[in-house]
Amino acid sequence: MADTCKINKAYKAQYYPGTTSVAENRRKHMGHKTEKLREISDEDLTAVLGHRAPGSDYPSTHPPLAEMEEPPCPIRELVEPTPGAKAGDRIRYVQFVDSMYNAPSVPYVRSYYAAINFRGVDPGTLSGRQIVEARERDMELIAKDQLETEMTCPARSHLRGATVHGHSVRLQEDGVMFDMLDRARREGDVIIMDKDQVAIPLDRKVVLGKPMSEAELAKRTTIYRVDNVPFRSDAEAVEWVQRVYLQRTQYGFRPGVEKAQ
Amino acid sequence: MxxxxxxxxxxxxxxxxxxxxxxxxxxxxxxxxxxxxxxxxxxxxxxxxxxxxxxxxxxxxxxxxxxxxxxxxxxxxxxxxxxxxxxxxxxxxxxxxxxxxxxxxxxxxxxxxxxxxxxxxxxxxxxxKKYSTIVDYAKMGPNPDERLLGMTDPKGKLDQIVYIEKERKDSE
Structure with missing residues (x-):
């Protein structure tokens, strides 16, 4: 899968304030400086996403852009289409659920990650789940990156397309996030998935890797929790969040108004 | 507590x-x-x-x-x-x-x-639950057994209740 749907930035961005490990992890996720922890093959990824048969061609919704006679447009000349758009792929989705029990990532951070680092994506953020819609091969690139890196623990973060629950449900005795449709479960010391995102059985068992230990989760999480790293312990993050909220409320984000008064 | x-x-x-x-x-x-x-x-x-x-x-x-x-x-x-x-x-x-x-x-x-x-x-x-509601009335009628109140979801059915008979220890 080509990597050209990534954004090349000409400046060094600052993503999130704070001095705690949670703030640092949020910066890592948003800035795409995540550590790769496991390997998932393209075939396995395609199987669990469930949008097409593993190994098959990408179905298209329109002919490749090169074969289409596009109207003259300076923006089209300026912006290079993503590989998925170039090939005319369908728009498809990947949806993650993250447990509130120290999952490595959280929906807002996943959305920032997708929007900051990739082009042609439509992230959707909900309280306990996060969806990214994009052209199929672009979406697969984003999904694979999240599954293989420290953004995901196989036990605390799952792929769920329908009946998307688990975020605020207590964990099972084995420390795995509950799923009423039993898409992923612990077998030995690894987490396997034998159904796709929408709980249609697969003809294979996809090994998602070893779950992280409690200590590692506490170290890698991007969730502030009173029993781990409380939000109020990060004075810098609190200061900036309060500043944003105050200014949004008082001035509707109009810099300069404060000085003028 | x-x-x-x-x-x-x-x-x-x-x-x-x-x-x-x-x-x-x-x-x-x-x-x-x-x-x-x-x-x-x-x-x-x-x-x-x-x-x-x-x-x-x-x-x-x-x-x-x-x-x-x-x-x-x-x-x-x-x-x-x-x-x-x-x-x-x-x-x-x-x-x-x-x-x-x-x-x-x-x-x-x-x-x-x-x-x-x-x-x-x-x-x-x-x-x-302490009182019989309209749902309970629809399920059990007037004067229901108080022990059945609140034993199922409002949309649940009474067959979700499992009756477990305990053997008396002081057998006569």
Missing amino acids: TSPTESGYNCGSAGGDTVQIEIVPQRILNPETSEKLLRRVYDCDGIIRVQVQGSRLPDKVGYGPGTGEKVNHPLKKSIEVEGQQVNMRVTLSRLLVEVDSDRTADEIKKICDETFSFPFEFYKGVFF
Whole structure:
């Protein structure tokens, strides 16, 4: 899968304030400086996403852009289409659920990650789940990156397309996030998935890797929790969040108004 | 820990001098742990009624493109309580028990201490419904058995209640 749907930035961005490990992890996720922890093959990824048969061609919704006679447009000349758009792929989705029990990532951070680092994506953020819609091969690139890196623990973060629950449900005795449709479960010391995102059985068992230990989760999480790293312990993050909220409320984000008064 | 309110109109539990307790384990229980806990709870004297609350364990996928696919959830097993097979329709995530005295409640707390390998919450209070509502009237008619009130969800059916007969220890 080509990597050209990534954004090349000409400046060094600052993503999130704070001095705690949670703030640092949020910066890592948003800035795409995540550590790769496991390997998932393209075939396995395609199987669990469930949008097409593993190994098959990408179905298209329109002919490749090169074969289409596009109207003259300076923006089209300026912006290079993503590989998925170039090939005319369908728009498809990947949806993650993250447990509130120290999952490595959280929906807002996943959305920032997708929007900051990739082009042609439509992230959707909900309280306990996060969806990214994009052209199929672009979406697969984003999904694979999240599954293989420290953004995901196989036990605390799952792929769920329908009946998307688990975020605020207590964990099972084995420390795995509950799923009423039993898409992923612990077998030995690894987490396997034998159904796709929408709980249609697969003809294979996809090994998602070893779950992280409690200590590692506490170290890698991007969730502030009173029993781990409380939000109020990060004075810098609190200061900036309060500043944003105050200014949004008082001035509707109009810099300069404060000085003028 | 809270205790049942004793003042006010009909504020006690349905059985009058009974004690209602709520047990909330920090994890969703395996069927093996659920069976162990329920067996030991039912071994106590003075158990009046028990309610299991938790996440639903469906037989089939209910939403999305996979609608109708079978789900064989590992937590959905039949467990044996007092010699009777009980099918788990929900996980055991919260247990409400009505008992006849504080002594039995303390005994159940001790059982929880011994059964769970993780923290749990234990409360005394009023957890079962005290009054018959329109839904209860539609299901059970006038003058229902007070012990059946609040034993199922409003949309649930009465066949979700499992009757477990306890053998009398003082056999005549």
